[in-house]
Amino acid sequence: MEVDGIPVFNTVREAVEETGANCSLIFVPAPFAPDAIVEALDNGIELIVCITEGIPVKDMMMVKDYMVKTYPNAKLVGPNCPGVITPGEAKVGIMPGHVFKRGKIGIVSRSGTLTYEAAYQLTRLELGQSTAVGIGGDPVHGLTHKDVIEMFNKDPETEAILMIGEIGGTEEEEAAEYIESEVDKPVFAYIAGITAPPGKRMGHAGAIITGGKGTAQAKMKALEKAGAYVIENPAKIGETVAKILKALELEEEERTYEAE
Amino acid sequence: MKLFEFEAKNLLKKYGVEVPPSVLIAKGEDARKKIEEAGLEPPLVVKSQVLVAGRGKAGGIKKADSIDEAVKLVEELFEKPIKGLKPSYILVEKAIEHEAELYAAIIIDRSERKPLVLASRYGGMDIEEIAKEKPESIIRLHIDPQVGLRGYHARIIGKKIGLSGKALRSFSNFLSALYKVFMDYDGDLAESNPLALVGDKVIPLDARIIVDDNALYKHPELGERKLEETGEYTEWEIKARSQGLTFVELDGDVGIISNGAGLTMTTMDLVYEFGGRPSNFLDLGGGADAELVKKAIRFLFEFPKAKKIFINIFGGITRCDEVAKGLVQALEELGGMKKPIIVRLTGTNEEEGRRILKEHGIEAYTDAIEAAKTVVKLQA
Numbered sequence: 001m002e003v004d005g006i007p008v009f010n011t012v013r014e015a016v017e018e019t020g021a022n023c024s025l026i027f028v029p030a031p032f033a034p035d036a037i038v039e040a041l042d043n044g045i046e047l048i049v050c051i052t053e054g055i056p057v058k059d060m061m062m063v064k065d066y067m068v069k070t071y072p073n074a075k076l077v078g079p080n081c082p083g084v085i086t087p088g089e090a091k092v093g094i095m096p097g098h099v100f101k102r103g104k105i106g107i108v109s110r111s112g113t114l115t116y117e118a119a120y121q122l123t124r125l126e127l128g129q130s131t132a133v134g135i136g137g138d139p140v141h142g143l144t145h146k147d148v149i150e151m152f153n154k155d156p157e158t159e160a161i162l163m164i165g166e167i168g169g170t171e172e173e174e175a176a177e178y179i180e181s182e183v184d185k186p187v188f189a190y191i192a193g194i195t196a197p198p199g200k201r202m203g204h205a206g207a208i209i210t211g212g213k214g215t216a217q218a219k220m221k222a223l224e225k226a227g228a229y230v231i232e233n234p235a236k237i238g239e240t241v242a243k244i245l246k247a248l249e250l251e252e253e254e255r256t257y258e259a260e
Numbered sequence: 261m262k263l264f265e266f267e268a269k270n271l272l273k274k275y276g277v278e279v280p281p282s283v284l285i286a287k288g289e290d291a292r293k294k295i296e297e298a299g300l301e302p303p304l305v306v307k308s309q310v311l312v313a314g315r316g317k318a319g320g321i322k323k324a325d326s327i328d329e330a331v332k333l334v335e336e337l338f339e340k341p342i343k344g345l346k347p348s349y350i351l352v353e354k355a356i357e358h359e360a361e362l363y364a365a366i367i368i369d370r371s372e373r374k375p376l377v378l379a380s381r382y383g384g385m386d387i388e389e390i391a392k393e394k395p396e397s398i399i400r401l402h403i404d405p406q407v408g409l410r411g412y413h414a415r416i417i418g419k420k421i422g423l424s425g426k427a428l429r430s431f432s433n434f435l436s437a438l439y440k441v442f443m444d445y446d447g448d449l450a451e452s453n454p455l456a457l458v459g460d461k462v463i464p465l466d467a468r469i470i471v472d473d474n475a476l477y478k479h480p481e482l483g484e485r486k487l488e489e490t491g492e493y494t495e496w497e498i499k500a501r502s503q504g505l506t507f508v509e510l511d512g513d514v515g516i517i518s519n520g521a522g523l524t525m526t527t528m529d530l531v532y533e534f535g536g537r538p539s540n541f542l543d544l545g546g547g548a549d550a551e552l553v554k555k556a557i558r559f560l561f562e563f564p565k566a567k568k569i570f571i572n573i574f575g576g577i578t579r580c581d582e583v584a585k586g587l588v589q590a591l592e593e594l595g596g597m598k599k600p601i602i603v604r605l606t607g608t609n610e611e612e613g614r615r616i617l618k619e620h621g622i623e624a625y626t627d628a629i630e631a632a633k634t635v636v637k638l639q640a
Binding site for chain 1: 275317368370371373374375389404405406441446447448472474475477478506510518520521523524525526528529532533538541543545546574575576577578606608609628629632634
């Protein structure tokens, strides 16, 4: 079967056998999405992007546990995320391509629309992006902030990293530990929800401050300590990145000049 | 969704846990008749079924030495609001003499993505207090979700909280059942506090289960919870939710409509940054259509705290033209701008969205910062 010239299959196995597909983009509703992830894994697909919102936490916990143990090389992005884009090259997701621009900054974010906002601010200042990854707003998901930062750290096309976190959980703190010990590239961080009240779930299932944990302040502090440039004003994400990168470039030039 | 104590205990009972003998009394029922029919002998405990923590301290749990006293307390508790909530049910239970009060709970640890068992020999207060006062007393054990909680896990934990012999076996059975309930019902939390030590067995004097809202479709037998009963929402939050809007009430005067949780929080942060105060968080989510936008605007027109409205949309899967259509339709149907509105529209189909708004005399911003500054300065 075909729809608009695109072949349609009943099972992932058929799709993989006939086309050699190596990436799965999942939109099916929440009750079926965990199955779709497992089906992709069992058919050898190593990059899975799940857009679906509202998957029960237990189901994701079981799927991720199976994935980590059985397919350690597989990478899951999401669920409840906008996907991945390498501007000018590839997009697996739902983001508006035109606000992105090819460049050197890697973006990792728990929020979809906030990724667009940040990319938009960067693009308007002629600061392009190497790749942007939306890791999703659910409590249990695939790639974490730390995982993606590790990938950006190794990626020769990425020269600086912008991390967009939000209240709830401890992923930003875990990323901070990694940044402190392993990352030499400049890291910029913005945390959404500085003014969010505790105990209230702010849209995302994962965005909730509980028992005094998961506040934006705690995350910003951890990141600052790790040497990241923490941006407090969401209006100035682009501006701050531009200013600091410029200063770092100048420093670099001076150093080269002195060396000569 | 939070379960009532009696619902949580019924589930535990179904999984083989011994719970105190009890009878549930609905409002308007003959309490004396029900207590007598159930064959409950005093002393009794009369417990208001409300979904708030700290029920005991707030006077929602009373002891009765006779059936007469219990009947009187049932009547009293039906009329007594606990943290603002009046019960629809009262649970009358046999009072259980016990030697010690333990604590046991299971949650999902999101960073380890595994179930986490928590237990302490110092039950009776809430876990945050235990953690503060006797942090070393809290035993924590992660469970591999594929393997589940095994007998030896339960025994390790039981020993660490000071149990041995038959009591240890009883605790181990209890914890296994609690884990099964937690997993079978997609728990966010399954907890017993206090878990009483009675001779050589444990009996849950209280039980709390919270079910993952996203998993409720799997458990139709749990029914639905009226938002009023949860004690978690304000009057306006209940109104919003019953219309399908993701809305959190705040204290300022700038009404916020945005799409995506992160951007909506950032819109709040932006308004603060420029000296304003948001009156709410309202997230349209992904892929909102004109109808939903209309509903959101109508809602903020009615919501008295919102004196002006800031619509901040960055379209990905959400289309700017749909948002524009919704706004225009809302204004036509509701007789114009009841409150001043500032719109920021960027992303998918933004030209078309902007054109629709312009035709109706609304100039949309492309830049969130300029829009936020404007809305803060605006005199409502």
